[in-house]
Amino acid sequence: MELTRRDALAALAGGGIAVGSVGALAWDRLDEMDDADAADEKSSSVPTGETLVALAEAVYPSAVENVGEFVETYVVGRASARPEYERGVVETAALVEEYAAEWFGAPVSELSREDRDELLRQMGVETADPIPDGRPAQRVRYYVVNELQYALYTSPTGGKLVGIENPQGHAGGTDSYRRGPKR
Amino acid sequence: MSAGDTDSTDEAKGAEDTGETNDEAGADSPDRTPSGRVDVCVVGAGPAGGLVAHRLAERGHDVVVLEAGPRFDPAERLERMERAIRPSADDRSVWAMGGPRDAFTTPGERFYPLNVARVKGVGGSTLHWQGMVMRLHESDFRRESRNGVAADWPVDYETLAPYYAEAEAALGVAGASDNPFAPPRDDPHPLPAFEPSYSDSLFAEACERVGVTTHSVPNARNSEPYDGRSACVGFGTCKPVCPSGAKYTAESHVEKAEQAGARVLDQVPVQRLEHDAAGERVEAAVYATPESEEFRQEARAFVLACGGVENPRLLLLSASEQYPDGLANSSGAVGRYFMDHLFAGMGGTVEKRTRQNHVGFITTESHQFYDDPGAGAKGTDGAIPATDADLGPIKLEFLNYAGPSPVEMALGAETWGDDLLSQLREGYGNHVAMGALVGQLPRAENRISLDPERTDDHGNPVPAIHWRVDDRTKRTLKRANEIQRRILEAMGVDIQWSVGPDNTGPAYHHMGTTRMGTDPESSVVDSRLRTHDLSNLWIPSSSAFVTSGAMNPTLTIAALALRVADDLDSRL
Ligand SMILES: Cc1cc2nc3c(=O)[nH]c(=O)nc-3n(C[C@H](O)[C@H](O)[C@H](O)COP(=O)(O)OP(=O)(O)OC[C@H]3O[C@@H](n4cnc5c(N)ncnc54)[C@H](O)[C@@H]3O)c2cc1C
Ligand code: SF4
Numbered sequence: 001m002e003l004t005r006r007d008a009l010a011a012l013a014g015g016g017i018a019v020g021s022v023g024a025l026a027w028d029r030l031d032e033m034d035d036a037d038a039a040d041e042k043s044s045s046v047p048t049g050e051t052l053v054a055l056a057e058a059v060y061p062s063a064v065e066n067v068g069e070f071v072e073t074y075v076v077g078r079a080s081a082r083p084e085y086e087r088g089v090v091e092t093a094a095l096v097e098e099y100a101a102e103w104f105g106a107p108v109s110e111l112s113r114e115d116r117d118e119l120l121r122q123m124g125v126e127t128a129d130p131i132p133d134g135r136p137a138q139r140v141r142y143y144v145v146n147e148l149q150y151a152l153y154t155s156p157t158g159g160k161l162v163g164i165e166n167p168q169g170h171a172g173g174t175d176s177y178r179r180g181p182k183r
Numbered sequence: 184m185s186a187g188d189t190d191s192t193d194e195a196k197g198a199e200d201t202g203e204t205n206d207e208a209g210a211d212s213p214d215r216t217p218s219g220r221v222d223v224c225v226v227g228a229g230p231a232g233g234l235v236a237h238r239l240a241e242r243g244h245d246v247v248v249l250e251a252g253p254r255f256d257p258a259e260r261l262e263r264m265e266r267a268i269r270p271s272a273d274d275r276s277v278w279a280m281g282g283p284r285d286a287f288t289t290p291g292e293r294f295y296p297l298n299v300a301r302v303k304g305v306g307g308s309t310l311h312w313q314g315m316v317m318r319l320h321e322s323d324f325r326r327e328s329r330n331g332v333a334a335d336w337p338v339d340y341e342t343l344a345p346y347y348a349e350a351e352a353a354l355g356v357a358g359a360s361d362n363p364f365a366p367p368r369d370d371p372h373p374l375p376a377f378e379p380s381y382s383d384s385l386f387a388e389a390c391e392r393v394g395v396t397t398h399s400v401p402n403a404r405n406s407e408p409y410d411g412r413s414a415c416v417g418f419g420t421c422k423p424v425c426p427s428g429a430k431y432t433a434e435s436h437v438e439k440a441e442q443a444g445a446r447v448l449d450q451v452p453v454q455r456l457e458h459d460a461a462g463e464r465v466e467a468a469v470y471a472t473p474e475s476e477e478f479r480q481e482a483r484a485f486v487l488a489c490g491g492v493e494n495p496r497l498l499l500l501s502a503s504e505q506y507p508d509g510l511a512n513s514s515g516a517v518g519r520y521f522m523d524h525l526f527a528g529m530g531g532t533v534e535k536r537t538r539q540n541h542v543g544f545i546t547t548e549s550h551q552f553y554d555d556p557g558a559g560a561k562g563t564d565g566a567i568p569a570t571d572a573d574l575g576p577i578k579l580e581f582l583n584y585a586g587p588s589p590v591e592m593a594l595g596a597e598t599w600g601d602d603l604l605s606q607l608r609e610g611y612g613n614h615v616a617m618g619a620l621v622g623q624l625p626r627a628e629n630r631i632s633l634d635p636e637r638t639d640d641h642g643n644p645v646p647a648i649h650w651r652v653d654d655r656t657k658r659t660l661k662r663a664n665e666i667q668r669r670i671l672e673a674m675g676v677d678i679q680w681s682v683g684p685d686n687t688g689p690a691y692h693h694m695g696t697t698r699m700g701t702d703p704e705s706s707v708v709d710s711r712l713r714t715h716d717l718s719n720l721w722i723p724s725s726s727a728f729v730t731s732g733a734m735n736p737t738l739t740i741a742a743l744a745l746r747v748a749d750d751l752d753s754r755l
Contacts, residue, residue, distance in 0.1 A: 014418075016261025016426075061604040117600060126597045130270060146594050150269060153590035153607075162589040162607045166541045169268050169590055171416040171427065174406075177380045177541035177583060 002065045007155035008073035014154045014169045017081045025076040030086070044097035046107045049075070051093040052144065054109040058116035059148050061161060074151040085143075088132055092143040095136055099123055120145070215448050215472045217480040221245040222755050224468050224482035226453045226497070228252075229307020230737060231723050231744045232488030233436035234353060238748035240443035244755055247480055248437065248445060249470050251452035251489075252303030253279070255310065257434070260426040267423050268588075270595050277423045278302040278310050283640040284452075287492075291629070291649035300691035301490055305449055306434040308490065308691070309737070311423040313544065314403040314430045316356050316738040318347045320366050320576070322554050323732035326624075332573075332655075333624050336729045337701045337710035340366055343742050350741035351401075354431045355409040358401030364550035374406045376546075377415075381538045382615055383547040386581045389674035390549065393567055394560030395666070397581065400548045403431035403737075410435065419588070421543035430544075451478075454641060455501040456485065456720070462505040464719045471641055484719045484751055488744070491521070491693025491726040495631045496646045498697070498707075511697070511714035516707050518632055520625035520695035521648070522731040525656055525687045527577075527663035529671055530585050530616030531679040537615050540588040545580055545618075552577040553733065556662055567669050575659045576733040578620045579666065586614025615676055619663040622731035623656045625695050657684035692736045697726040712747050723747040 008025075027049030044051075049072060056071045079086035100108045100119055108116055120126070120140065128137035130146045152158035154169035163181075166172025223239050225232045228250035240246045255263075255278070267277045280298040289295045302310045321340040326333045344367075351358070351372055358372030376399040379387070387397050404421070405414045415429035425432075441447055451470040454477065459466050467479040487494050495518035499509040509517050552558065553576045559569030589611045596603050623629070629651060633644035664683040671678055682688070700706025703715035708727050714720045723744040725736040 014261065015265050016259070059599040061601045063601075063604070120599075126599075130594070145599060146269060149593040149599070150265070150590065153593045154268070159589065161604060163536065163612050164538070164540060164589060166417050166419070167590055168419040168540055168543075168588045169264065171418050172541070173417045174377065174415050174542065176417065177538065177546075178378050179538070180381045180384075181536035181538060 001063050001157055001161055003067065003070040003152075003155070003157050005069055005073050007157045008070045008077070008151065010170055011074055011151040011155045012077040014171070015078065015150075017077055025073045025080070027072055027076060030076050030079050030090070044094040044101070046094070046097045046109075048090045048093045050107070050109050051097055052089070052148075054111070054116060055093075055096065055120070055144055056148050058113055058120065059145055060152060062113075063161065064152070070151070071148065075147070078147075088139070089143045089147070092139045096123075096140060096144065099136075212473070213448075215451055215476075215478070217478045218245075218247050218446055220481040220483070221247050222482065223247075223484045223486060223751060224249065224480050225486045225488055226468055227307065227488035227490065227493070228305045228433065228437050228447060228449075229488060229490060230309050230354075230433040230436070231740050232307070232486065233433035233440060234350075234741055234744040235486050235488065235723060235748045235751070236440035236445045236447070237436045237443060238745065239751060239755075240440045240445035242752050244752070246440065246445040247482070248440065248447040249451045249453050249468060249480060250305055250447065250449045251493075252305070252449065254305045254449045257428070260424060260428075263424045264418060264420045264426045267420055268590060268594070270591075278304060286637060286639050286645045287648060288634045288637055288645060289648045289650065290634075292651035295648040295650050295689065297492065297646070297648060300689065300693070301492065305437050305447065306432040309432040310434070312737070313422045313735075315545065315735045316351070316354060316401050316403045317734045318366055318368075319732045319734050319739050320553060323576070323730060323734075326730045333730045334700070337699055343739070343746070344368070346742035346745045347738065349745050350738050353436065353745070354403040354738070354741060355405055355412070356401050356403055356738070357406035359399040362398040362550060363396060364398075364553055372401060374409055376400070377402060377404070377406050377544070379546050380542075380583045382583060382585075383581055385533070385535065385537065385615070385674060386547060386617075386670070389670050390562075392562045392673040393565040393669050394562035395549050395567065395579075395670060396551050397547045397549050400545055400580075401738075402544055404544060405429040415542070417542050419540060419543045419584070452641065453489075453497060454643065456497065456510055457501070458503060458505070458510065458717060462503075463717065465510075465717050483755065484721065486747065486751075487697075487720065487722045488724060491696050491724060492631055492646050492648070494722055494724055494726040495696040496633065499633050500643055506716075511707055511716045511720060513716050514703060514705055514707060516698055516705060518696050519627045519630045520698050521629040521631055521650060521693070522623045522625055522695040522728070523650075524620040524622055524690040524692050524731060524733060524735075525652060525660055526682055526690055527619040527621060527660045527667070527687060528616060528682040529664060529667040529678060529680070530582075530614060531671065531676045532586075532613040533615055533674060533676050534613070536612050537585065539583060539585045539614055540611075542583055545583055547581040549579040549581075552579065552662075552666060556659060562673075565669065565673050567666055570662065572658055572662070573655060574662050575622050575624065575655060577659060577663045577666070578733045579663070580618040580620070582616040582618055585616035587611060615671070615674070617667045617670065619667065620690055620733045620735070621656060621659045621663055622733040623653065625698065625730060626653065631696050652684075652687065660684045660687055690735070692725060692731070694725040694728040694731050694736060697722050697724065699727040699729055711750055712743060713750075721747045721751065
């Protein structure tokens with residue numbers, strides 16, 4: 001199932017971000033912000049976008065296409081509107097890169113899907129509570145996994161994967177609840 | 184779905200964890216010094232306070248509203264919704280309830296989760312509420328003469344009917360006249376009802392088989408744009424937060440009151456009411472500011488609108504030499520007869536897609552077992568057995584949000600990727616559920632008192648909730664479960680859970696604690712909501728309810744508030 005920029009915009013709107021106000025949503029924006037604000041804290045030179053898209057490919061179901069554009073629009077949109085989020089996501093992505101380098105000797109984007117999955121599981125992210133200032137696994141759960149899941153499963157395309165075209169958190173109108181199942 | 188077994192210490196901790204102060208209004212501190220003696224001082228800015236303040240300000244009276252909680256910025260609603268969905272913040276923290284300000288104890292037989300059951304802030308508990316709004320039935324006003332239990336109200340349905348209609352217009356109620364069990368009404372609801380959901384249609388078929396009639400639900404939620412607020416857009420998170428403004432909150436009437444000239448102060452919890460030397464009139468409300476100053480607001484009339492727990496608490500906190508047991512309490516009834524509605528529910532899965540969790544409100548109910556809960560029914564292919572047990576009214580609900588919501592499942596799952604997707608597909612799609620409300624009878628031992636052992640952030644004793652569920656209520660819950668089971672079985676549901684007499688929980692409707700009556704020996708306020716003891720103090724609230732019925736209370740609160748506003752307008 002193809003994710004679209006519109007899905008990302010819908011998910012952003014659901015988080016209270018009016019997209020008109022944040023301009024073009026491309027990774028280089030985040031990298032600029034990286035340099036300005038978060039560079040000191042950042043412990044890896046891999047661009048944040050590369051790490052996040054690579055992780056999203058493991059966190060999202062394989063049926064989902066166009067992950068790159070979707071994640072870019074969503075994450076950059078959030079980061080532009082919320083500086084504390086931007087810092088958190090940049091730092092946390094760098095943190096995952098550190099673990100990847102240590103355990104697998106390569107950046108996340110060069111790992112197979114299976115290894116990316118394994119990396120997260122070894123970090124303990126599956127069972128970690130999402131806590132923005134917690135242990136590494138908890139931060140990854142908060143800033144990476146749950147952030148990506150929230151974006152996907154409050155978007156119409158993500159909802160449709162499960163059979164709900166108007167998922168909670170999405171302003172999908174008042175027709176869908178009245179419709180019966182297709183087929 | 185049941186009350187859970189956390190204790191109040193956890194409650195307090197929950198809110199501390201959010202890192203949120205109750206000072207949401209921001210750094211700039213507005214003027215919180217008192218006005219000169221005004222016509223009316225309203226304490227509390229929920230629907231009761233908001234409606235009274237608006238009506239009176241609109242008619243030219245000088246009104247000051249004192250609200251304990253903050254103003255919540257409407258621009259942050261979407262962020263609050265996200266907080267409600269994401270597991271890093273629980274339900275409680277969405278409206279910043281908890282902590283020392285809201286501490287309480289529950290020494291009674293059952294724990295009462297007070298801080299999930301109310302909100303402090305401009306808008307009051309309607310910030311969090313679900314927004315189902317129905318009129319009480321004629322029978323609810325006459326429990327003693329009709330059923331030989333409790334007491335009759337000193338007002339009847341006919342007297343309140345015009346105020347119910349006004350309240351429906353004020354709140355913007357979307358409803359239809361298809362409910363054969365509803366009390367008589369003159370005019371249609373101001374907005375068309377929300378159409379039934381797809382799952383309602385599955386329920387309707389099953390109900391027909393066992394002889395149960397279903398109908399629409401009146402919602403304080405815009406089915407069309409109304410009163411400057413958007414129509415519902417289907418976010419599906421109504422409780423605890425509607426980001427679109429389609430769900431009514433009392434912020435709307437507080438804002439209108441301000442536009443009409445009322446002055447509204449937030450974050451100024453009233454500490455006590457002070458009376459004159461004769462003990463006949465309230466002179467001032469003493470309130471605290473965030474800067475820990477104390478001020479006195481004087482007024483010709485006072486309206487207590489703090490909800491069913493804080494109303495009696497404030498009266499008890501206002502004890503004086505002349506009134507050592509608390510203000511307006513010569514009957515000893517202040518805080519007593521505390522009632523809530525109890526939840527009964529049942530659900531499971533069917534071999535069909537049921538399309539749940541698109542919206543966060545309900546669109547079908549049945550009030551067939553309200554006036555006659557023991558009556559049997561016979562349908563095309565089954566029946567509900569009759570019983571002559573002594574029972575209270577039952578309101579049956581058909582939910583549109585049964586089972587898990589996929590996004591919430593995903594956020595809490597211990598996996599991701601394809602593995603998660605198959606879990607979600609497995610978990611979402613086939614659930615159905617029914618709910619029901621059942622009322623309690625008023626009992627003196629169920630009550631709000633002051634806990635001498637524990638104080639809040641201002642050093643005032645916290646409310647202690649003494650609460651238990653009696654046998655009649657349990658019997659009625661059992662009856663509700665019996666009806667639910669028949670309907671679900673007729674639908675072919677594999678029943679997987681039920682909430683009944685043993686694991687029930689409250690619906691967060693606080694009633695009875697300043698009860699209405701004609702006799703000053705046994706009641707706190709008269710039929711016009713004025714206290715028997717003090718001639719300028721009114722309490723338009725569910726705390727004045729004599730009996731609870733089984734309908735959500737807020738439309739009745741609003742009707743009482745509008746009636747008080749009329750009375751005050753003509754007296755001032
Ligand atoms: C989760 C939930 C769902 C609900 N769903 C429904 C529903 O579907 N239908 C329905 O009819 N009802 C529902 N209710 C109940 C409904 O919210 C209340 O009945 C209604 O809000 C009561 O109105 P009120 O103005 O009397 O009190 P509240 O709305 O509670 O407002 C009281 C205000 O007084 C303030 N206050 C308290 N003490 C002081 C003090 N000492 N000084 C100054 N201010 C003070 C509080 O901060 C608060 O803002 C629900 C409630 C909850 C919690
Ligand atoms: S579904 Fe509920 S939360 Fe969403 S817009 Fe409608 S009323 Fe508001």
